[in-house]
Amino acid sequence: MTTLERLNALFCEVFDDDDLKIAPEMTANDVAGWDSLSHVNLIVAVETAFKIRFNQKELLTFKNVGDLLNSIENKIG
Amino acid sequence: MGNDLIQHEQHNIGEICTRQQCAAGRGDRVALRFIPAYGERTDYSFLELDAQSNRFANLLQQLGFVEGDVFFTFLPKLPEQFFAFLGALKLKLITGTLFSNFGDDALLDRLGDSCAKGVILRKSALKKLGRIRNRLPSLRYVIVTDSDVDLAPDILSLRRLLADASAEFVTPETSPDTPSVLHYTSGSTGKPKGVLHCHGSVLHQSRTAREVLDLRPNDIYWCTADQGWVTGTSYGIIAPWSLGVTQVQYGGGYDAEIWFAILEEEKVNIWYTAPTALRMLMREDPGIFGKRSLTSLRHIFSVGEPLNPEVIRWSRESLGREIYDTWFQTETGGILISNQPGLPIRPGSMGKPVDGIEAAIISDSGNLLPDGEQGNLCIKAGWPSMFVTYLNNESGYCSKFKEGYYNSGDTAYRDADGYFYFVGRNDDVINTAGHLISPFEVESALLEIGEVAESGVIGAPDELLFEKVIAFVSLHHGLEPSRELELKIRLHVTNRASSIATPQEIVFVDAVPKNRSGKIMRRVLKARYLGIDAGDISTLED
Numbered sequence: 001m002t003t004l005e006r007l008n009a010l011f012c013e014v015f016d017d018d019d020l021k022i023a024p025e026m027t028a029n030d031v032a033g034w035d036s037l038s039h040v041n042l043i044v045a046v047e048t049a050f051k052i053r054f055n056q057k058e059l060l061t062f063k064n065v066g067d068l069l070n071s072i073e074n075k076i077g
Numbered sequence: 078m079g080n081d082l083i084q085h086e087q088h089n090i091g092e093i094c095t096r097q098q099c100a101a102g103r104g105d106r107v108a109l110r111f112i113p114a115y116g117e118r119t120d121y122s123f124l125e126l127d128a129q130s131n132r133f134a135n136l137l138q139q140l141g142f143v144e145g146d147v148f149f150t151f152l153p154k155l156p157e158q159f160f161a162f163l164g165a166l167k168l169k170l171i172t173g174t175l176f177s178n179f180g181d182d183a184l185l186d187r188l189g190d191s192c193a194k195g196v197i198l199r200k201s202a203l204k205k206l207g208r209i210r211n212r213l214p215s216l217r218y219v220i221v222t223d224s225d226v227d228l229a230p231d232i233l234s235l236r237r238l239l240a241d242a243s244a245e246f247v248t249p250e251t252s253p254d255t256p257s258v259l260h261y262t263s264g265s266t267g268k269p270k271g272v273l274h275c276h277g278s279v280l281h282q283s284r285t286a287r288e289v290l291d292l293r294p295n296d297i298y299w300c301t302a303d304q305g306w307v308t309g310t311s312y313g314i315i316a317p318w319s320l321g322v323t324q325v326q327y328g329g330g331y332d333a334e335i336w337f338a339i340l341e342e343e344k345v346n347i348w349y350t351a352p353t354a355l356r357m358l359m360r361e362d363p364g365i366f367g368k369r370s371l372t373s374l375r376h377i378f379s380v381g382e383p384l385n386p387e388v389i390r391w392s393r394e395s396l397g398r399e400i401y402d403t404w405f406q407t408e409t410g411g412i413l414i415s416n417q418p419g420l421p422i423r424p425g426s427m428g429k430p431v432d433g434i435e436a437a438i439i440s441d442s443g444n445l446l447p448d449g450e451q452g453n454l455c456i457k458a459g460w461p462s463m464f465v466t467y468l469n470n471e472s473g474y475c476s477k478f479k480e481g482y483y484n485s486g487d488t489a490y491r492d493a494d495g496y497f498y499f500v501g502r503n504d505d506v507i508n509t510a511g512h513l514i515s516p517f518e519v520e521s522a523l524l525e526i527g528e529v530a531e532s533g534v535i536g537a538p539d540e541l542l543f544e545k546v547i548a549f550v551s552l553h554h555g556l557e558p559s560r561e562l563e564l565k566i567r568l569h570v571t572n573r574a575s576s577i578a579t580p581q582e583i584v585f586v587d588a589v590p591k592n593r594s595g596k597i598m599r600r601v602l603k604a605r606y607l608g609i610d611a612g613d614i615s616t617l618e619d
Contacts, residue, residue, distance in 0.1 A: 013568065014568060016204065016205065016572050017201055017204065018204070019201075027114075028330055029114030029115065029328070029329045029330060030114075032153065032177070032199065032201040032202070033177075033178050033576065035178060035330060035576055036330070036331065037571075037576040037577055037579055038178070038571055038576040038579070040567070040579070040581075041564070041567045041568055041571055041576075041579065044560070044563065044564050044567060045564055045568075047560070048560045048561055048564050
């Protein structure tokens with residue numbers, strides 16, 4: 001399973017939508033329910049699933065799914 | 078403007094906001110400038126708003142909806158939100174709006190309690206609704222905005238329905254006491270309460286938009302509130318359009334760059350937003366707003382939770398504008414206490430009662446308290462936008478009134494010059510980012526999780542959100558806290574209640590303090606969290 005596929009599964013779980021298909025250019029405006037509060041759920045889910053941690057500075061740089069994906073890939077090597 | 082609001086005794090909000098504006102010669106004026114998160118903005122004139130809402134009224138009528146039926150929107154910010162809302166009101170339906178991030182339980186409580194007959198939503202919300210549908214026997218029609226075809230005999234395509242719906246509709250005569258808008262609000266115990274308003278509320282909403290928000294005929298107005306809450310309907314739909322004013326609506330979420338671009342490029346004159354948003358803006362790079370020309374912006378207003386004095390100072394220094402804090406509740410339907418242009422601002426104060434409103438500070442024993450003393454913030458009953466009942470809970474409604482005053486549930490005091498100051502809630506309701514959260518609802522959701530033995534939920538002060546939701550959780554014997562369990566808890570509360578009810582912090586404890594009757598002692602939890610004295614704990618269970 002690619003990182004994108006694993007991340008997609010997390011999006012489906014966090015946003016309660018089995019049909020969700022993420023893409024790097026997608027932002028919070030493209031996903032129903034992705035607000036600043038559910039974003040925390042997403043980050044906790046990503047950190048737990050990939051066994052990584054983001055610091056506050058990193059979190060502020062995520063502008064879209066692609067930024068999040070890149071950061072995950074950098075961390076898991 | 079405004080003096081001719083009620084014509085021929087027609088109080089119908091849908092009619093006043095659309096056809097009446099056209100009849101007054103404003104048909105070609107832009108009513109709604111909708112700016113989607115992506116793509117081109119679309120302008121809808123008052124003529125188009127009238128036609129679109131007429132088509133909606135017609136399609137609902139063809140489906141068999143009649144006066145008094147309950148219809149909800151469950152949509153993010155989309156043009157259909159506005160057309161559906163006004164169309165349903167034209168047909169004299171009781172019309173509610175649901176915050177689009179509500180979870181299953183929140184939906185079930187609201188659709189179930191109101192015996193809603195119909196709801197309009199996006200396809201992505203069908204899964205949520207599907208999980209509770211069998212517990213909603215009154216729900217006959219689900220209308221989907223983004224499907225070309227019907228998905229089931231009772232899950233209908235809006236596009237298909239609109240294709241057959243006429244743009245002509247004659248709004249029936251509507252008296253001021255005809256039920257209109259329904260919003261649910263959280264209390265400290267029990268299920269959310271259905272706050273019902275009547276069409277006559279438009280009188281107060283329109284007047285306060287003119288006299289407090291200072292809306293003028295050629296203004297461009299932007300209210301950032303979501304239509305799922307009372308500000309989003311009272312001042313994000315009804316008030317500006319009752320005055321024929323153009324309003325901007327942005328379909329995306331908070332984004333400082335985009336928000337300031339909208340203020341500048343759309344030449345917004347009056348901006349009504351929330352303290353949490355303003356506090357977020359304060360934290361942004363000053364270059365974001367420093368490069369923007371806000372010459373059109375006349376006033377900024379705020380509502381939802383108390384406005385910190387430092388936000389007022391920031392706005393004066395960084396934006397060169399005052400921010401006027403306003404106070405109202407779902408039950409009040411419109412602004413009752415306010416700062417406003419012409420009234421010197423006292424930072425930290427919610428302002429003075431608006432004309433015609435009598436506010437008082439009253440003790441628990443029912444005595445009027447002198448200036449400077451804290452007590453219950455109460456409003457003399459009878460203002461035009463006063464709620465008329467809690468749906469199916471008349472005793473709860475009656476309990477809010479005593480000696481002719483409505484008890485707001487807020488604690489406040491008044492200074493010698495008549496300015497009111499918010500102190501706190503006199504119940505356990507949590508105000509997070511301007512949204513009221515019932516600790517009971519969150520605790521109930523937490524107890525549904527297999528690992529959770531007990532839960533207690535409080536609000537704690539937060540620099541950004543005003544209050545944050547803190548959940549104390551004790552686990553069944555032998556279980557240990559983990560990151561996975563924390564995630565499970567978070568997602569469960571989000572999906573059952575809503576994202577705004579999701580705890581900002583989860584504190585795992587051995588036991589949740591209760592009194593000898595088994596009632597959760599939230600006061601003790603709060604004191605522990607804040608590291609302060611819990612006061613009298615003689616009733617604490619051993």
